[in-house]
Amino acid sequence: MPTRSFETILSDPGRLPIAKAVYALGTETAFDVMAKAKAMEAGGIDMIYLQIGEPDFITPKYIIEAAKKALDAGFTHYNPVPGLPEVRKAFADYLNRTRGTDYTLDEIVITPGAKPLIFYGLLATINPGDEVIFPDPGYPIYESVINYIKAVPIRLPLRESRNFRFDFADLEAAVTDRTKMIIINSPHNPTGGMLELEDLKKIADVAIRDNLWVMSDEVYSRIVYDGHVHHTIAGLPGMKERTILVEGHSKTYAMTGWRLGYGAVNTDLMQIITRLITNCNSCTSSFTQIAGKAAYEGPQDEVDVFVKKFQERRDLIVRRLNEIPGVSCLNPGGAFYVFPNFSSFGMKSREMENYLIEEAHVACLGGTSFGKYGQGYIRFSYANSLENINKAMDRITAALKKLKPREKRPNHEDYRVGISD
Numbered sequence: 001m002p003t004r005s006f007e008t009i010l011s012d013p014g015r016l017p018i019a020k021a022v023y024a025l026g027t028e029t030a031f032d033v034m035a036k037a038k039a040m041e042a043g044g045i046d047m048i049y050l051q052i053g054e055p056d057f058i059t060p061k062y063i064i065e066a067a068k069k070a071l072d073a074g075f076t077h078y079n080p081v082p083g084l085p086e087v088r089k090a091f092a093d094y095l096n097r098t099r100g101t102d103y104t105l106d107e108i109v110i111t112p113g114a115k116p117l118i119f120y121g122l123l124a125t126i127n128p129g130d131e132v133i134f135p136d137p138g139y140p141i142y143e144s145v146i147n148y149i150k151a152v153p154i155r156l157p158l159r160e161s162r163n164f165r166f167d168f169a170d171l172e173a174a175v176t177d178r179t180k181m182i183i184i185n186s187p188h189n190p191t192g193g194m195l196e197l198e199d200l201k202k203i204a205d206v207a208i209r210d211n212l213w214v215m216s217d218e219v220y221s222r223i224v225y226d227g228h229v230h231h232t233i234a235g236l237p238g239m240k241e242r243t244i245l246v247e248g249h250s251k252t253y254a255m256t257g258w259r260l261g262y263g264a265v266n267t268d269l270m271q272i273i274t275r276l277i278t279n280c281n282s283c284t285s286s287f288t289q290i291a292g293k294a295a296y297e298g299p300q301d302e303v304d305v306f307v308k309k310f311q312e313r314r315d316l317i318v319r320r321l322n323e324i325p326g327v328s329c330l331n332p333g334g335a336f337y338v339f340p341n342f343s344s345f346g347m348k349s350r351e352m353e354n355y356l357i358e359e360a361h362v363a364c365l366g367g368t369s370f371g372k373y374g375q376g377y378i379r380f381s382y383a384n385s386l387e388n389i390n391k392a393m394d395r396i397t398a399a400l401k402k403l404k405p406r407e408k409r410p411n412h413e414d415y416r417v418g419i420s421d
Contacts, residue, residue: 026144029369033353037363048392050380051363053189053337055254057309060302063253066294067287075286081274083110083262087289091262094296095247098221099232101240103264109273110284110292114219114248114261116277119145121244121263122181124272125213126151130180135166136371137339139189139217143371152178157373160341163330164193168202175206181213182206184233187220190370190379191339192314192332194224200233208238215244219261222252222303224334225311234264241266251335252303253295260284260292310336313382313389320393321380326405336383339367343376344405352378360399362392 009015010023033051041047082088088105095101111117118141126132128150134142136155146153154174158164171182182203186195207214214233221230234243248261265273277283314332321329321340329340342352349366356362356378367374382389 021148021150024144024147024150026140026147028140030365033357033363033365037357040357040361045361047361047363048384048388048395049363050382050384050389050392051365053251053381053383054256055251055306055336055383056385057254057302057306059254059258060295060298062298063255063291063295066298067291070287070290075290077286079283079286079289081277081283082270083108083284084286084289087293088262090293090296091247092264095232095245095264099230100235101232101264103240106267107264107270108262109265109270109277110260110262110289111277112259112261112281112284112288114217114246114250115141116281117244117246117261117263117273118142118215118217120273120276121215121246121265122146122149122151123276124269125244126180129178131176131178132181132183133171133174133179134183135185135188137164137190137367137374137377138183138370139185140370142183151180154179155371155373156182158188158191158193159373160330160339163333164188164191164339165195165199168199171203171206175210175212179210179212181215183215183217185217187224187230187332187334189220189335190337190365190367190374191330192335192337193330194228194230194333197231200231200236204233204236204239207242211242213242213244214239215246217246219246219248219251220335221247223307223310223336225307225314226331226333228333230334244269249292249295252306254306255291255295258288258291260288310382313384313386314338316386317380317382317389317393320390320397324393324397324400326400326403336381338380338382339374339377340380341376342378345400345403347403349375349377355403356396356399359402360392360395362395 030052037047088108091108092103092105095103122145131152131154132146133154133156135158143153156166157170216233224230234240234245245264249255317338318329318331321327326344327340329338349368353366356364365379367377
């Protein structure tokens, strides 16, 4: 029997019963685009992949060796649900060293990847009908999980005119007596924007005033450029107890396939999340935890090299995009994404995404993959070689010459909010 798509299964009236809750689940379209691009590649087309948020580097050798030694030493069994104590301490020490916090191992919970912390953190704190404020454009799993638990997603616009930082007036307007959480992500996916300390202080004031949780997604914390400094809201007065700090090794250490993430939370919430883990995946594999400990305690030279290479790639792709008539691109302060403005061509983001895949043979993501405020934009990941980035920009330049850029609308912000895919 051929494999059917998620949407096909749900629309089939003759299927066996499916839980209603799954209808609310979204997805990450990067994987759908990859499948389309791979199919085209199988047909003989040379594709360049700039759609996936994955470093193209190999995990540093010392981390791999630590995992091998752990396996040889017998780290192949169950371990405590929140993680090995010595690893949790190492993760707490890392946060305290890099962010000026004062976490203990009892406030660290380890999961297979950072993404489960988003799921568990929302499941543990939010009830149906509660409102959760999240960044738009933003990582699509935030809204997906909010919808799944029957909470109410409230979009906080991140505007190009503010370097994709939020406007405090928008935040104040979004908060109601039903608000229970604010989700923030800095450095940011998909724009590469960064929140400044003054932004975090404003969020903290609101969270304390209205007794709100804050989920702070900091998985790109080490990938910053041009003297930018990453700050955590958990380090501000009164915020540690109400912050769910989400971290992981995937982006910094090129460990996407290792599935290793963790959260820093207050001890009460840690117990609740631990119960959720017990009911779902029991624990995170021991040898990957040992590798994660080694990552933080070993030499950081390769991470510095990774970041330097990312910055070289960023500089190249931003320059090349801004050289294309009708395209404009801000210079991101962190992560490994650019979010250029393609609105002058008068196409919806999804249409432009398909056009670039089919005409330029460059896999990318339309901005509305990250929310309605992404209309008019395209996300490119520059976690690829300089050679491939140059080749992709050559192809995109040639493909866009077939289109005639229109004069930008006077109020581009209204334009992209008013159009939906």
